Amino acid sequence: MVNRLPRTVRLEIQRQLEQAGLESARWESRVLVETVLELSGGQPFPETPLTPAQLERLETMTARRCAHEPLQYLCGTWEFFGLPFAVGLGVLIPRQDTETLVETVLELRRETSSTRLLDLCSGSGCIPAAISAHLSGVTGDCVELSPQALPYLRRNLSRLAPDLQVVAGDVCSPPPELLQKQYDVITSNPPYLTAEDMTHLQPEVTHEPEQALFGGGDGLAFYRTLTPLWKPCLAEGGWLVYEAGMGQAESVLQILEENGFVRCRIVPDLAGIPRVILGAAAKKSWK
Structure with a gap:
């Protein structure tokens, strides 16, 4: 991933999750981005680019989710x-x-x-x-x-x-x-x-x-x-x-x-x- 806005990165993650056969890819991609940005569910994404550290973390989380590691474990907290x-x-x-x-x-x-x-x-x-x-x-x-x-x-x-x-x-x-x-x-x-x-x-x-x-x-x-x-x-x-x-x-x-x-x-x-x-x-x- 290159340095991009959260909404753009979310679409990239969604495509990767879909290719991995995950049925809730759209929702899960949003959850992953929200987790890295420390946003509550449903909050709008900021219009500022993700930092290199945030992008790196998202890449790691996405790869682990594509390997079917539970989303809840990746987020670290669950409601x-x-x-x-x-x-x-x-x-x-x-x-x-x-x-x-x-x-x-x-x-x-x-x-x-x-x-x-x-x-x-x-x-x-x-x-x-x-x-x-x-x-x-x-x-x-x-x-x-x-x-x-x-x-x-x-x-x-x-x-x-x-x-x-x-x-x-x-x-x-x-x-x-x-x-x-x-x-x-x-x-x-x-x-x-x-x-x-x-x-x-x-x-x-x-x-x-x-x-x-x-x-x-x-x-x-x-x-x-x-x-x-x-x-x-x-x-x-x-x-x-x-x-x-x-x-x-x-x-x-x-x-x-x-x-x-x-x-x-x-x-x-x-x-x-x-x-x-x-x-x-x-x-x-x-x-």
């Missing part, structure tokens, strides 16, 4: 529930599907003055941070095992949800002291891709951590382990709220019911796909 989250290699990218889980928790706790929250497999921290940003009095813990994801989790929570604590550990074999705590809500978007799913990943998804994707042969291993393990940590009447993959909701619902949860139900995402499964730890007054 989820209206909030900017730091993301990069080693952390699962926040997805719009997961906003349904956040909305479900907000509906459950909207009338409360405080919420003790536990988030399992926290990754970037998008779920607990979004909940904390939209509810008053949220405290609790976020558990993540990956040493690559933990820096992103700590950075995002320190900025967006400082009252939540990061726990470096395995959700399937947690520190005993954590199992002694009580929470009003436990949330999790655990790894849920099946063995078959893992053989048909989109090129971009192959850059994301397998540890955050693979949920065992049928994708349900984490639900089977986490549900009985963490149920004693729920306060009476507290809620366990999961995200699940396409076609898994009924099986996850059955796991909750088999473990004694009540008021179990499934919530569809914006595309109508059964996405969120929740159940309550029974109160003594509930039948």
Whole structure:
């Protein structure tokens, strides 16, 4: 690229992305230029030429995107529930599907003055941070095992949800002291891709951590382990709220019911796909 105006360079990038077979080349080219110029989405491009350093950065980012590295990693931040989250290699990218889980928790706790929250497999921290940003009095813990994801989790929570604590550990074999705590809500978007799913990943998804994707042969291993393990940590009447993959909701619902949860139900995402499964730890007054 030669020293040109942003709008001209964006067209060049768009052509390169199209040649690489990227379907959203027009939009993505704009996002790349906005990222380098540090513009908010939709702001008009300036009428001043890009600097040599900006052009060099754009060339590098464009080449990496043409190689199907995720756009989110190239940008370094990605929006989820209206909030900017730091993301990069080693952390699962926040997805719009997961906003349904956040909305479900907000509906459950909207009338409360405080919420003790536990988030399992926290990754970037998008779920607990979004909940904390939209509810008053949220405290609790976020558990993540990956040493690559933990820096992103700590950075995002320190900025967006400082009252939540990061726990470096395995959700399937947690520190005993954590199992002694009580929470009003436990949330999790655990790894849920099946063995078959893992053989048909989109090129971009192959850059994301397998540890955050693979949920065992049928994708349900984490639900089977986490549900009985963490149920004693729920306060009476507290809620366990999961995200699940396409076609898994009924099986996850059955796991909750088999473990004694009540008021179990499934919530569809914006595309109508059964996405969120929740159940309550029974109160003594509930039948």
